[in-house]
Every structure is written in structure tokens, then in C-alpha cells.
Amino acid sequence: MPRPLSERESLEQEQAELSVQLAADHRKLEVTLTQNRTRREFLVWWIRQAELRLAAIEARLAAIKAESA
Numbered sequence: 001m002p003r004p005l006s007e008r009e010s011l012e013q014e015q016a017e018l019s020v021q022l023a024a025d026h027r028k029l030e031v032t033l034t035q036n037r038t039r040r041e042f043l044v045w046w047i048r049q050a051e052l053r054l055a056a057i058e059a060r061l062a063a064i065k066a067e068s069a
Contacts, residue, residue, distance in 0.1 A: 008064050015057045
């Protein structure tokens with residue numbers, strides 16, 4: 001049975017997954033036609049939410065690193 005991830009490991013894993021997802025979402029946005037306004041608006045919103053979560057993860061990881069130093 002695998003051991004549970006620490007908070008740092010969990011955040012690092014989520015950070016890696018979000019980075020990959022953001023790259024894919026940016027590619028989707030590039031190919032989404034301007035006529036499909038609803039889809040583009042959703043993708044822009046989704047990307048912004050992911051960027052905000054990524055920033056929160058990076059801040060928490062920096063805090064964890066500072067605590068352990």
C-alpha cells in the first residue's frame with residue numbers, strides 16, 4: 001500500500017498537473033474560433049482560475065520551504 005503524500009509532495013504533484021493542463025488549455029484557446037464566443041470565454045475563465053490556483057500553490061510551497069530552512 002502506498003504511503004500518503006506529504007503536503008509538499010501533494011502540492012508539487014498538483015503543480016505539475018496544473019502546468020500540463022494549462023499548456024493544453026492554452027492550445028485549445030488558440031484553436032477555438034472567435035465565432036464560438038461562449039467557449040472562448042469559458043476557456044479564458046478556466047485558464048485564469050488555474051493560474052490563480054498555481055500561484056497559491058507556489059506561495060504555499062515557498063512558505064513550506066521557508067519553514068524548513
